[in-house]
Amino acid sequence: MRILSSFVEKGSRFYKDHPRYSKLLVVAAVSGGSLLAYSSSNSSHHETGDSESKKKRIVVLGTGWGATSYLKNLDLASYDVQVVAPRNYFAFTPLLPSVTCGTVEARSIVEPIRNIIKKSATFWEAECFKIDAKDKKVHCRPVQKSESKDKEEIIMDYDYLIVAVGARVNTFNTPGVEENCHFLKEVEDAQRIRRSVIDCFEKASLPNISEEEKKKHLHFVVVGGGPTGVEFAAELHDFVKEDISKLYPKVKDFVKITLLEAGDHILTMFDKRITAFAEEKFKRDGIDLKTGSMVVEVTNNGIRTKERSSGVVSSVPYGMAVWSTGIGTRPLISEFMQQIGQTTRRVLATDEWLRVQGNDCIYALGDCASINQRRIMEDIAVIFSKADKDNSGKLTVKQFQDVITDICERYPQVKLYLKNKKLKGISDLLKDSEGKDNSTELDIEKFKSALSQVDSEMKMLPATGQVAAQEGVYLANCFNQMAEREKNPVGPPRIRGEGRHRFHPFRYKHLGQFAPLGGEQTAAQLPGDWVSIGHSSQWLWYSVYASKQVSWRTRTMVVFDWMRRFIFGRDSSRI
Amino acid sequence: MRILSSFVEKGSRFYKDHPRYSKLLVVAAVSGGSLLAYSSSNSSHHETGDSESKKKRIVVLGTGWGATSYLKNLDLASYDVQVVAPRNYFAFTPLLPSVTCGTVEARSIVEPIRNIIKKSATFWEAECFKIDAKDKKVHCRPVQKSESKDKEEIIMDYDYLIVAVGARVNTFNTPGVEENCHFLKEVEDAQRIRRSVIDCFEKASLPNISEEEKKKHLHFVVVGGGPTGVEFAAELHDFVKEDISKLYPKVKDFVKITLLEAGDHILTMFDKRITAFAEEKFKRDGIDLKTGSMVVEVTNNGIRTKERSSGVVSSVPYGMAVWSTGIGTRPLISEFMQQIGQTTRRVLATDEWLRVQGNDCIYALGDCASINQRRIMEDIAVIFSKADKDNSGKLTVKQFQDVITDICERYPQVKLYLKNKKLKGISDLLKDSEGKDNSTELDIEKFKSALSQVDSEMKMLPATGQVAAQEGVYLANCFNQMAEREKNPVGPPRIRGEGRHRFHPFRYKHLGQFAPLGGEQTAAQLPGDWVSIGHSSQWLWYSVYASKQVSWRTRTMVVFDWMRRFIFGRDSSRI
The missing domain is CATH 3.50.50.100 (FAD/NAD(P)-binding domain)
Known part of the structure; x- marks a missing residue:
């Protein structure tokens, strides 16, 4: 029995290293089921359409604040997680200035990413140089040069891609x-x-x-x-x-x-x-x-x-x-932005759920992305008609109050506006815009004018570790609840569709x-x-x-x- | 008064930085004696024949075991000490293997040499590439490149030169x-x-x-x-x-x-x-x-x-x-050995007082040097005639015993020989060589044959930090007592001269x-x-x-x- 199990083990190791033989694996699986299932789940990165793998494959790019807090909070056992980054450690960047003068040592602020993911995920020290959103693949290159040139490129399939590669220094093209x-x-x-x-x-x-x-x-x-x-x-x-x-x-x-x-x-x-x-x-x-x-x-x-x-x-x-x-912007991100038509921006635009706009399987967080908060003015007509349940063309304060919680969740700028203007509630907002006119009903024009200043409160989040870390935690929680939330969504109602969003949108807490x-x-x-x-x-x-x-x-x-x-x-x- | 002292201070600082003006210094010295004396003693490295400087100038090459233990034990105030080395720290080399795997951190085993010499000596981060024994100068080059090429070379005068540059790795010319x-x-x-x-x-x-x-x-x-x-x-x-x-x-x-x-x-x-x-x-x-x-x-x-x-x-x-x-051997040492005719050796040969043979002002210690222990057979005739005070051509055991302490100090191989052969004293040595012949007098031939095996006990000291450190301490003590020992020497009597050596020879204690x-x-x-x-x-x-x-x-x-x-x-x- 011992000989057999050792044989199976060796075989399993062989297949892990030679994933292209995993078809053979299925044949051999009769005698070593559980081991081989593990093996195939670990080799599935290279195999498109591997029917053995039931776990969704997540590829995480980066080991900075965003990626690390995502990985720390993700239930790694539920997914097949692959981390790719050019450095094999997380660095506590706020202490970098202290390292410059030896107030703290460099070694004291770094932690190997393998210590963070333990054995539940795989890490490869490589740099992603191309995201292929159409075929759901990323192309990577090992950080260290190897002798055999033809093996240089690593191509990985993903079901979900987490882009957290950070930014580079901006020299503003200043010469020298x-x-x-x-x-x-x-x-x-x-x-x-x-x-x-x-x-x-x-x-x-x-x-x-x-x-x-x-x-x-x-x-x-x-x-x-x-x-x-x-x-x-x-x-x-x-x-x-x-x-x-x-x-x-x-x-x-x-x-x-x-x-x-x-x-x-x-x-x-x-x-x-x-x-x-x-x-x-x-x-x-x-x-x-x-x-x-x-x-x-x-x-x-x-x-x-x-x-x-x-x-x-x-x-x-x-x-x-x-x-x-x-x-x-890092070259990888600029190139990807061109690919998906985000050419006028400095960083990747995501929606409030951190999904790259137009790419439901790609999430971006940290310094390489920013949340494109939806303007309320874009949706004002739809919001009005959704709130106006009796289709009267007029909104009563009661009807307005029914939808305001959802609006506030979907458009956080409303809450911010109220707070900054020191308005207590939505009726104050209406009063504020209407002056002394205490009408209890609004038509679309009055509704628009009441909310017209609200979008000015939208702010980009700062490019800090704190933001990236919170995004990571948020995204990990979304992924942990993914199956449950498909059936039982908790987000705000979809403005331009039926049902609700699966998750609450991301909120930054400074x-x-x-x-x-x-x-x-x-x-x-x-x-x-x-x-x-x-x-x-x-x-x-x-x-x-x-x-x-x-x-x-x-x-x-x-x-x-x-x-x-x-x-x-x-x-x-x-x- | 405050203005005056600040003026003097500024002047002093100026002169320290511009040693070529130190003649001016003497003129200005009327108003700021003590400060300026300090100043000139510190600037004297560049000035040959600076009459103001009474302290002897010591140049130390290296910051390894030998140099550091020398500097730690030297009374720095009695000399004008200049340390030159390509690295500005001492490293505790026995822990280097631990650093390779992170058992200890690199930073934990290094100490800036400036912390060791405090303000009593000067350190320059430069590499000596030529020792000019004839003119008592060393030629150095800064470790870091500077823009102005013509200022690259630093030439220093010395009264005493301490060579402790260590060794380099020996590849035995193995290709690759x-x-x-x-x-x-x-x-x-x-x-x-x-x-x-x-x-x-x-x-x-x-x-x-x-x-x-x-x-x-x-x-x-x-x-x-x-x-x-x-x-x-x-x-x-x-x-x-x-x-x-x-x-x-x-x-x-x-x-x-x-x-x-x-x-x-x-x-x-x-x-x-x-x-x-x-x-x-x-x-x-x-x-x-x-x-x-x-x-x-x-x-x-x-x-x-x-x-x-x-x-x-x-x-x-x-x-x-x-x-x-x-x-x-480091190139500096090979070149210097050629200059002084030590061409057949691997490292610099010094006498038992760590002086480079034939160069009374140059001392060498650590891995770049080895002590050329004097063979007793070279001096056997002189020793005999010194011991044979009545010029009888025969040595009595009594006469032999009178000089044996000095011989043992000058030729430590005698003691080692006795110890290894388990002989108790000098009479045993005579017996051992003479067999059963219990004659109480020896002629030169018998004397030679009694001591003939002794030189085989001479051993090179190992190239370890321990040896270098002990040499450093020894040499520092010699320098600390230099003035006293000129008048009152404590070493063994000179074999081929009058009087005694100033110091006891170096002894390594393993x-x-x-x-x-x-x-x-x-x-x-x-x-x-x-x-x-x-x-x-x-x-x-x-x-x-x-x-x-x-x-x-x-x-x-x-x-x-x-x-x-x-x-x-x-x-x-x-x-």
Whole structure:
């Protein structure tokens, strides 16, 4: 029996590795049913129309915030899940600026994706370069080169495709940026920046270096006044002040940190009080904040900027530059958008259920997509006629109130509008639009005019990990309930069809945002526009970021790193 | 007053950066004596014959075991010390094999050299490429490229030069090794190996990979059965067994680790019991140990080996190969050896005081040098005539005993010979050589024959961190007592001159050696040939390696890394 089972096992392993023989598998299945069923379900990625596989095949592209939170929450056993990404780990990106200066170590903020999916899904370290929506296939390429060229391409079938590949850095086609600037999106970027900072100090410390050159080498330029750029500038300032200056006493006075921002202010996504505090703090710290300054070119020798107000172009030499101005579209996404006719957009448009518009089997989340919230004005006539059950051509307040819950769910901008205008209910909205006219019935024109301002409340969600993570959780829950919700839908009624949507649409719940400003001070903007700045927020930051870690290992390591930093400072070995 | 002192300070800083103006400094010195004295002592590296500088200038090449222990023990305030090395940190190399698999992190075993020398010495990140012994200058090149080519070279004067640049890997000119194998000498090597191991697993996990290729990708070859190679093979085995196999269940059975050793046994520098235990353990662990197997070529596709016994040449495909067969000479050292006529040797020859032979101002220690112990037979006639105080042409036992302490100090092989032959004293030695002849007087011939076997006991010190570290401490102590010992020498009498040597010659005290064998077992060979193998030695290993750390930071981090590994395992993210 033992020999037999070992034979079956070996056979099963063979078939797993040679999926094209899986027809043979069916023949052999007489003697090894359960094992082979497992085997075929695992090899089904390569086989279109494999009748053995009952589970739907999900291909997930990416291991970032969106994909990881999706995978963590998905009931992996109910699907045949295949994860494909060029990096085999999840990185806790909000701590990347801390990695640049060694406040935390790179290894402390990454977790292998295989640890997250365990044995219930498969991971392949490859990069998807083409989505074929028509044939439901994705084309991928291994990240590492292999000798045999003909095997390079991996083609996978999917029943559902989850696109969560994120974005890339946007250089706005500024010449020289790719060649001369550091980015700060990946763990490797942060490691490179760390080495580069030390390099600059070592270069400046050499004996045959003029004062001019010392100044150049120790001029650190950060382009972009968003949270990442600001946090990096603050981290760098602390690193220099607290650690580096002790080790490089002879050159420490040549250090200069410049933050270039094209707009009028930094941290514009935050409350004005935070912006003002940050600008004030940077001034005190000696960080040279230059707003209204656009970078037009970066060369080996200097950064050319143009003052927005005066138009004056000048160039400053620099030792290291970090470019952190916003996000751009990955080539895979641009190409796919062309394929499906979304040519005028920057990222993939999805509906409120995170489905790529016009592609029911493809979902997109995170920085590579944005939800195209439906405008109420597009549907106004249909809504009116649905609400007007007696077809009177007039809507009573009663009839309106009957549909308002569904409208609010389907068009969240209505609720937002009411809240922002401080209106209590729908009758207030009608009053507001009607002035003093207290009519109890509305025709279509009055209905339109009552809701006409509502769509202005629609906002794109920010490109943050928080949004992507919530989308991942939402989508995983949808998939977990898919079978149940087919029969028993819970979403709002379909406006232009019969029945209800299967799921509630995605709703983002903003939990607040931090902007660490250095010197153990952090600005926090919490829900309800509650603003907190200072040392207490830093502690809040510590506890939130520790608790949000993806595993106990990273949590322990991040907390240990923080303690290590307090006790021993940051290490400046150039490794 | 404040303005004045700030002015003086600024001036002083200016002069530090512009040493060529230090003549001006003397003029300005009237108003700022103490500050300026400091300034000139720090700028004197570039100035030959700077009369202001009273401290002797020491240039130290290297930041490894030898240089670091020298710098840690040297009274830096008594000299004007300049450290030059291509890496700005000290690395605790015995833990490098642990870094390859993430048992400890790279950052935990490095310490910035600037932390060790504090402000009492200067460090430049540059590589020395030429020693000019005649003019007492060293020529260096910055590690990082700068734009201005003409400033590339840094030339430094020295009064004393400490050469501690270590060795490089010896490929024995085997073709393809440089291109296809990993080395394991530097921290970066260990980091690369770690990434490479994960790469192999990711490659093997891809879907379009045949069983053949999986086997190839997961075949790890270690060349060299010394302590480093053996420890790496053991680490890798543990990593695969304890951590990787959980994450890559489908490919874990394809993993194979092969250890190639040209000799008949591994760990030949250890006691035979350790060798036997290690070979037995590797067999149990499934590590394929191939002794008597010489690597003749490494290509992209395979490693060609030649069986020493049969002469059969065969080639095996491999996924990753680590080359760890011994050490070779750095180009700087080869070039310098040519310059001073030491052309037939592998490393620099020094005398027992670590001075490079024929160059009183140049000291060499660690792997780039070896002590050329003086043969007693070279000096036998002089020794005889010195001992024969009455010029009788005969030596009485009494006369012999008068000089024996000095002889034993100058020629430690005498003591070793007595110990190994189990002879109690010098009279036994005479008896031993003379047979039963109990004559109380010896002539020169009898004296020669009594000592004739003694020189065979001379042994080269092993190329280990332990030797280098002891040499560093010894040399630092010599330098600390230099002034005192000029007046009051404590060394043995000069054989071919008058007076005594200033210092006792260097003596190496072997404190034992470890060979970690994986599975929480370590072999330890302690002084007195005490051998201990197993789990208890592993704990000894932990405590010794924790205590030997160069700083409290690294000590804390290494211990934390070990605990982390016990609790969470090793991380397999490819960063």
